[in-house]
Amino acid sequence: MAAETPQRLRFGRAARIKLGRDFAATRREGERLVLGCLIANWRRLPNGSPSRLGVITARTIGGAVVRNRARRLLRETYRAHQHDLAQPVDLVLVARPSIAGKGLAEVEKDFLTTLRKARLLK
RNA sequence: UUGGAAGGGCGGAGGAUCGCUUUCGUCCCGCGCAAGCGGGGCGGAGGAGGAAAGUCCGAACACCAAAGGGCGCGAUGCCGCGUAACCCGGCCUUAGGCCGGGAUACAUGCGGGGGGUGAUGCCGUGAGGCAUCCCGACGGAAAGUGCCACAGAAAAUAAACCGCCCACGCCUCGAAAGAAGCGCGGGCAAGGGUGAAAAGGUGGGGUAAGAGCCCACCGCUCCAAGCGCGAGCGCGGAGGCACGGAAAACCCCAUCGGGUGCAAGGCCAAAUAGGGGACCACGGAGCGGCCCGCUCCAGGUUCCGCAAUGCGGAACGGGUUCCGGGUACUGGCUGCUGAGACAAAUGAUUCUCUCCGUCCGUAAGGGCGCAGACAAAAUUCGGCUUACAGCCCUUCCAAAAUC
RNA sequence: CGGAGCGUAGCGUAGCUUGGUAGCGCGUCUGGUUUGGGACCAGAAGGUCGUGGGUUCAAAUCCCACCGCUCCGA
Numbered sequence: 001m002a003a004e005t006p007q008r009l010r011f012g013r014a015a016r017i018k019l020g021r022d023f024a025a026t027r028r029e030g031e032r033l034v035l036g037c038l039i040a041n042w043r044r045l046p047n048g049s050p051s052r053l054g055v056i057t058a059r060t061i062g063g064a065v066v067r068n069r070a071r072r073l074l075r076e077t078y079r080a081h082q083h084d085l086a087q088p089v090d091l092v093l094v095a096r097p098s099i100a101g102k103g104l105a106e107v108e109k110d111f112l113t114t115l116r117k118a119r120l121l122k
Numbered sequence: 123u124u125g126g127a128a129g130g131g132c133g134g135a136g137g138a139u140c141g142c143u144u145u146c147g148u149c150c151c152g153c154g155c156a157a158g159c160g161g162g163g164c165g166g167a168g169g170a171g172g173a174a175a176g177u178c179c180g181a182a183c184a185c186c187a188a189a190g191g192g193c194g195c196g197a198u199g200c201c202g203c204g205u206a207a208c209c210c211g212g213c214c215u216u217a218g219g220c221c222g223g224g225a226u227a228c229a230u231g232c233g234g235g236g237g238g239u240g241a242u243g244c245c246g247u248g249a250g251g252c253a254u255c256c257c258g259a260c261g262g263a264a265a266g267u268g269c270c271a272c273a274g275a276a277a278a279u280a281a282a283c284c285g286c287c288c289a290c291g292c293c294u295c296g297a298a299a300g301a302a303g304c305g306c307g308g309g310c311a312a313g314g315g316u317g318a319a320a321a322g323g324u325g326g327g328g329u330a331a332g333a334g335c336c337c338a339c340c341g342c343u344c345c346a347a348g349c350g351c352g353a354g355c356g357c358g359g360a361g362g363c364a365c366g367g368a369a370a371a372c373c374c375c376a377u378c379g380g381g382u383g384c385a386a387g388g389c390c391a392a393a394u395a396g397g398g399g400a401c402c403a404c405g406g407a408g409c410g411g412c413c414c415g416c417u418c419c420a421g422g423u424u425c426c427g428c429a430a431u432g433c434g435g436a437a438c439g440g441g442u443u444c445c446g447g448g449u450a451c452u453g454g455c456u457g458c459u460g461a462g463a464c465a466a467a468u469g470a471u472u473c474u475c476u477c478c479g480u481c482c483g484u485a486a487g488g489g490c491g492c493a494g495a496c497a498a499a500a501u502u503c504g505g506c507u508u509a510c511a512g513c514c515c516u517u518c519c520a521a522a523a524u525c
Numbered sequence: 526c527g528g529a530g531c532g533u534a535g536c537g538u539a540g541c542u543u544g545g546u547a548g549c550g551c552g553u554c555u556g557g558u559u560u561g562g563g564a565c566c567a568g569a570a571g572g573u574c575g576u577g578g579g580u581u582c583a584a585a586u587c588c589c590a591c592c593g594c595u596c597c598g599a
Contacts, residue, residue, distance in 0.1 A: 009141070054465065064175090064497080064498055068468095072142095072469050075141095075469080076141080076469065
């Protein structure tokens with residue numbers, strides 16, 4: 001499969017959740033799982049539609065530097081594994097205070113463990 | 123050389139791959155008659171800080187009635203100099219530069235004056251004085267109101283508890299002189315004691331006892347030669363000495379400040395929704411400079427609910443070069459420089475070099491530590507304050523070593 | 526981005542205006558009461574007044590600068 005269509009790992013503006021009502025709907029109607037340094041909310045979408053990601057970094061986890069860092073790590077993790085999802089979802093990741101000081105590998109480990117528990121991985 | 127203090131500066135460099143974002147060019151796809159709109163590919167260029175932070179001051183800019191006057195409120199408050207945007211004038215070779223002047227708020231920087239007497243040292247018998255360092259929001263306490271707890275007799279028009287002294291009376295002792303006690307009248311503020319502060323201080327004279335009552339010195343107040351741009355300093359002289367502290371209590375005086383802030387403010391399209399409750403009111407709203415008049419039928423306030431998108435302000439700016447025209451200034455198919463997001467870009471992985479710390483090693487070298495601290499633009503700019511791994515420079519101090 | 530407010534015993538608060546003693550309630554501890562517990566009665570302990578400077582004889586209070594927290598604004 002990789003030989004004919006090598007999947008690009010893109011993450012443009014269309015792949016993000018931007019509206020407040022989409023965040024609220026996902027967190028209200030979707031499923032939820034807390035693990036490690038993050039909280040995952042997701043809402044399954046019909047096959048064929050694109051997946052989207054939203055990241056929430058509240059003020060309680062730290063200053064602007066810590067919050068920017070957390071958001072970028074979570075986005076980078078999602079970008080690297082966006083094609084491993086079993087089906088399209090709206091995914092909202094909430095960073096927890098323990099994410100401060102962690103590297104990409106640790107965040108990736110928590111992310112994959114969460115997806116495996118949620119049975120969203122292929 | 124090491125350590126410390128103060129001040130100033132820097133806050134890794136060069137690549138690769140994958141992403142994000144702004145912008146330019148080009149190509150493709152969809153819709154559309156077209157203009158264009160939407161999406162995507164490729165290529166080029168750009169993409170956090172010294173504090174971007176705190177939001178403590180101001181300025182630009184925008185709107186509010188013109189931003190002017192009054193009231194209120196707030197801020198500031200010793201002197202001199204420097205620094206910007208800004209304004210004005212003159213000259214030139216006219217792009218622009220040079221010179222001169224004006225004006226400043228928040229400030230800030232430098233220097234000075236005065237103060238505190240905090241620390242240290244020196245001088246003096248002493249009261250005190252001088253020097254160095256440090257601190258400092260530094261107009262007015264005889265404009266007024268109020269405050270100074272407790273203690274103490276008395277806390278701001280001084281006062282008299284224990285005391286000291288004098289005269290008189292009574293009584294006791296005594297041969298007498300006189301002494302002690304009590305009472306009454308008067309003088310005093312030296313000593314004790316209280317306090318943060320007791321109404322100049324030290325030493326002497328003087329006195330019944332005392333007192334700036336008198337004298338010397340110290341301090342203070344006033345005048346003042348002279349010096350300094352000035353705040354002020356002050357040779358010398360006069361005054362027995364008044365005027366406690368606090369205005370970071372109210373307040374008074376002078377100066378300055380209109381208010382709100384890019385969520386300011388502007389534009390386009392569509393929808394919510396012809397929603398509900400309560401109250402007010404019989405007329406209300408719009409057109410209009412006002413009245414008449416005309417049009418509409420509901421109007422106003424408040425609460426709840428729903429909705430809250432796009433463009434743009436906003437970087438196309440700013441700076442500078444060049445070319446024009448002008449007094450300031452202003453214009454441009456010009457070159458260079460170039461963050462511009464909006465659920466919010468500046469990230470991930472990795473290579474080389476160098477810095478620092480640490481560990482291993484005799485050494486060469488190697489391993490580890492996210493280049494390792496603080497902290498990320500959100501209209502722009504100036505200042506202040508605060509945080510900070512490590513490195514560099516200057517000055518000072520201390521210790522050790524050498525000469 | 527802009528604006529407003531609050532930090533006092535373990536908890537919740539008063540005192541700040543007009544500067545001199547930090548008070549109250551709950552809780553804690555001790556004793557009494559009771560067969561025992563609760564309730565009640567009596568007593569006691571417990572305070573860097575967020576931090577650091579300044580003004581003052583004297584600061585929780587006045588002034589300044591920081592730190593932390595909360596709320597409001599399309």
